[in-house]
Amino acid sequence: MTTHVIAVDVGGTEMKAALVAVEPGTATPLREIRQPTPRGDGPILDAVRGLVESLRGGVELAAAGVVVPGVVDERTGVGIYSANLGWRDLPIRDRLAEQLDVPVILGHDVRAGGLAEARLGAARGLRDVAVLPIGTGIAAALILGGALHTGGGRAGEIGHVDVGHGERCGCGRTGCLEAVASSAAIARRYRARSGEPAAGGAEVVAALRDGDPHAAAVWQDAVDGLARGLIVLAGVVAPECVVLGGGLARAGGLLVEPLTARIDELLAPHHRKPRLELAELGDTAGCLGAALLATEGLTTA
Amino acid sequence: MTTHVIAVDVGGTEMKAALVAVEPGTATPLREIRQPTPRGDGPILDAVRGLVESLRGGVELAAAGVVVPGVVDERTGVGIYSANLGWRDLPIRDRLAEQLDVPVILGHDVRAGGLAEARLGAARGLRDVAVLPIGTGIAAALILGGALHTGGGRAGEIGHVDVGHGERCGCGRTGCLEAVASSAAIARRYRARSGEPAAGGAEVVAALRDGDPHAAAVWQDAVDGLARGLIVLAGVVAPECVVLGGGLARAGGLLVEPLTARIDELLAPHHRKPRLELAELGDTAGCLGAALLATEGLTTA
Numbered sequence: 115m116t117t118h119v120i121a122v123d124v125g126g127t128e129m130k131a132a133l134v135a136v137e138p139g140t141a142t143p144l145r146e147i148r149q150p151t152p153r154g155d156g157p158i159l160d161a162v163r164g165l166v167e168s169l170r171g172g173v174e175l176a177a178a179g180v181v182v183p184g185v186v187d188e189r190t191g192v193g194i195y196s197a198n199l200g201w202r203d204l205p206i207r208d209r210l211a212e213q214l215d216v217p218v219i220l221g222h223d224v225r226a227g228g229l230a231e232a233r234l235g236a237a238r239g240l241r242d243v244a245v246l247p248i249g250t251g252i253a254a255a256l257i258l259g260g261a262l263h264t265g266g267g268r269a270g271e272i273g274h275v276d277v278g279h280g281e282r283c284g285c286g287r288t289g290c291l292e293a294v295a296s297s298a299a300i301a302r303r304y305r306a307r308s309g310e311p312a313a314g315g316a317e318v319v320a321a322l323r324d325g326d327p328h329a330a331a332v333w334q335d336a337v338d339g340l341a342r343g344l345i346v347l348a349g350v351v352a353p354e355c356v357v358l359g360g361g362l363a364r365a366g367g368l369l370v371e372p373l374t375a376r377i378d379e380l381l382a383p384h385h386r387k388p389r390l391e392l393a394e395l396g397d398t399a400g401c402l403g404a405a406l407l408a409t410e411g412l413t414t415a
Numbered sequence: 416m417t418t419h420v421i422a423v424d425v426g427g428t429e430m431k432a433a434l435v436a437v438e439p440g441t442a443t444p445l446r447e448i449r450q451p452t453p454r455g456d457g458p459i460l461d462a463v464r465g466l467v468e469s470l471r472g473g474v475e476l477a478a479a480g481v482v483v484p485g486v487v488d489e490r491t492g493v494g495i496y497s498a499n500l501g502w503r504d505l506p507i508r509d510r511l512a513e514q515l516d517v518p519v520i521l522g523h524d525v526r527a528g529g530l531a532e533a534r535l536g537a538a539r540g541l542r543d544v545a546v547l548p549i550g551t552g553i554a555a556a557l558i559l560g561g562a563l564h565t566g567g568g569r570a571g572e573i574g575h576v577d578v579g580h581g582e583r584c585g586c587g588r589t590g591c592l593e594a595v596a597s598s599a600a601i602a603r604r605y606r607a608r609s610g611e612p613a614a615g616g617a618e619v620v621a622a623l624r625d626g627d628p629h630a631a632a633v634w635q636d637a638v639d640g641l642a643r644g645l646i647v648l649a650g651v652v653a654p655e656c657v658v659l660g661g662g663l664a665r666a667g668g669l670l671v672e673p674l675t676a677r678i679d680e681l682l683a684p685h686h687r688k689p690r691l692e693l694a695e696l697g698d699t700a701g702c703l704g705a706a707l708l709a710t711e712g713l714t715t716a
Contacts, residue, residue: 185685242566256652258564265543265559265653268687275650276643278579278590285683289579342577349576350651351557352566382586384486386569 118144120166120178120216121404123223124158126198127151130398131165133173134405141234141405143398145169155201159209166214177217179226179408180210181400186222187267188407193220194267219404219411222267226403227359227395228255229262233406235399236391237355244344244353245393246272247360248315250298252291252343258351262407277342279335294339297361304332319365337369341376344388352386359393366392419445421467421479421517422705424524425459427499428452431699432466434474435706442535442706444699446470456502460510467515478518480527480709481511482701487523488568489708494521495568520712523568527704528660528696529556530563534707536700537692538656545645545654546694547573548661549616551599553592553644557652563708578643580636595640598662605633620666638670642677645689653687660694667693 115137122131129151132143147168152161166178184196191207193199207220228245232255237243243257252273256263263269273292274285283290293299297315304318305311308328312318321329344356362369370390381387395402416438423432430452433444448469453462467479485497492508494500508521529546533556538544544558553574557564564570574593575586584591594600598616605619606612609629613619622630645657663670671691682688696703 254651258559258566259562261560261562263559263564263652266655266687268649268653268685269651271650271653271685274683274685275647276579278577285685287683346576346647347651348569349572350555350570350648351564352569352572354567382575382588384569384572384575384586386567 117176117409118173119176119405119408120169121401121408122162122165122178122180123226123400123404124162124180124182124199125151125223125400126183129161129165130401131162131169132401132405133169134402136405136409139234139238141230141402143401151199153200155199155204158199159206162210163213166216175216177219177408177411178210178214179219179221179404179406179411180206181221181223181226181404181407182206183223185267186220188219188221188225188262188264189266191218191220217411219407221404221407222264223400224253225255225262225264225270226407227399228357228403229257229406230395230399230403231255231357231359231393232257234402235394236357240354242351242353243355243357244270244347244351244388245357245359247393248295248297248340248358248362249360250296252296254347256351256353272343272347275343275346277339277346279339291339291343295336295343300332300336300362303335304329307332315362316364319368322368333368334372337372337376340373341380344373344377345380345385348381348385348388353388354386355389355391357391357393359399363392418477418710419474420477420706420709421470422702422709423463423466423479423481424527424701424705425463425481425483425500426452426524426701427484430462430466431702432470433702433706434470435703437706437710440535440539442531442703444702452500454501456500456505459500460507463511464514467517476517478520478709478712479511479515480520480522480705480707480712481507482522482524482527482705482708483507484524486568487521489520489522489526489563489565490567492519492521518712520708522705522708523565524701525554526556526563526565526571527708528700529658529704530558530707531696531700531704532556532658532660532694533558535703536695537658541655543652543654544656544658545571545648545652545689546658546660548694549596549598549641549659549663550661551597553597555648557654559652573644573648576644576647578640578647580640592640592644596637596644601633601637601663604636605630608633616663617665620669623669634669635673638673638677641674642681645674645678646681646686649682649686649689654689655687656692657689658692658694660700664693
């Protein structure tokens, strides 16, 4: 059976929206719109409504799924906090539902993107999956027993687990995974060590390919931190598969090969060994995940 | 609606079995048998069958739930490993089902006991719960989004997460929570520090009540380790409530008060603050959990 939904991924700079046909195991965008995200929560909600109205044309819609960044409570439909979009405790789901005649499901961009990778992408068919986009920060989307685990919007904060390196994090604590392995941290640590400029992780990867020893040292620390973070995930939630995404995953084998080797060194007999995969859905994951939430929210409601 | 099931908790030394009447929110044992656990997997499975036949008398049974220690895969019904009971890759569910004319559900003793605390005990009514029995070892049962998370039988190994204390664990690695905060570790560290005998955590708690400075130091290390372990759980799975059980939880306020204070010091703004509760169901938790698994296994099958 085909269900038609509208999916909207509200990013810090761009909104991606699509009319999506969802069937078990597939989600096909039929029409898409991308536009800049306006400033302020009133204009953003107006823009989401405008996108839904523009895309629906003549199709019987089952629901609209909207995903946003920051801290989100899926169960209450509230955007608890977003530094980028400037809101706090905004009842997004109810505000949108007041003016749209379809059910609205609110989701979190990272968790929705993870759900899409688990259902349609790199981990399709698996029940226990962690999806880690590695960019400015690091967080995990957890799909456990086949269902998205939200923890009241607070689950998956693997970026601020102490992995023992002792360096200070922007959050004020020490040892956070993010402080050694995020794209931003890798660039910062490379600049400090080499005196060379590097705007992001991609430049450090380029230097690594050129045999730069400073890049190699910084990369090794990042890989060690990631391996320790994944060992924590293995011990606590035991995913079958970890999907690596975000900018850093573009390093491909340069990331996956040493990370696999380091995990093998750290893994204990009680651990379930996670398969490592690279994300497949790129920047459409959030929008596809919004479509899945819109569909699955209806089936479980 | 009342469902009748038979629940069997196979412990290392004793088997507890009951005919249980289960209704939503309650599980009432109607008849109970406790007997020593025989040696060897054949005699154990024969004893389980005997208990089911003895207890069922005249009642229409929906299922039998059997929980065992060690590493258990609930989905395949296999006892993967038990050092105490001496088996490896034993298809317990199928072996029992061959000779019983009721559906059999296999579970893990710690996870089943945790499910009982989440449904009927200290955390009843909550969706995201971690239950930690603290005894010779430390492991967590995770109830996430209202469902037991098993991770192929490998989830919840919080006892071997590195919490940074640097001491060696029996598993060969360093920094494991279990190496500083299990009842066995507390007794061992107290003996090493004080030169006094202490067979288990209970003696150290008694010394702590008497103002013994060695007991106080060892206890403080245990509390710090537990707080760091619970912060990892908060960051990864974000439970609303953590239920403390096992022998060490008998310390009551001596454990909960300093642990709450230390968690408050370590908690970051991104964390969901877990409520701490003491387990309520004592040594009947595993058997009640087996009854719940027998009932819920049927509803989801």
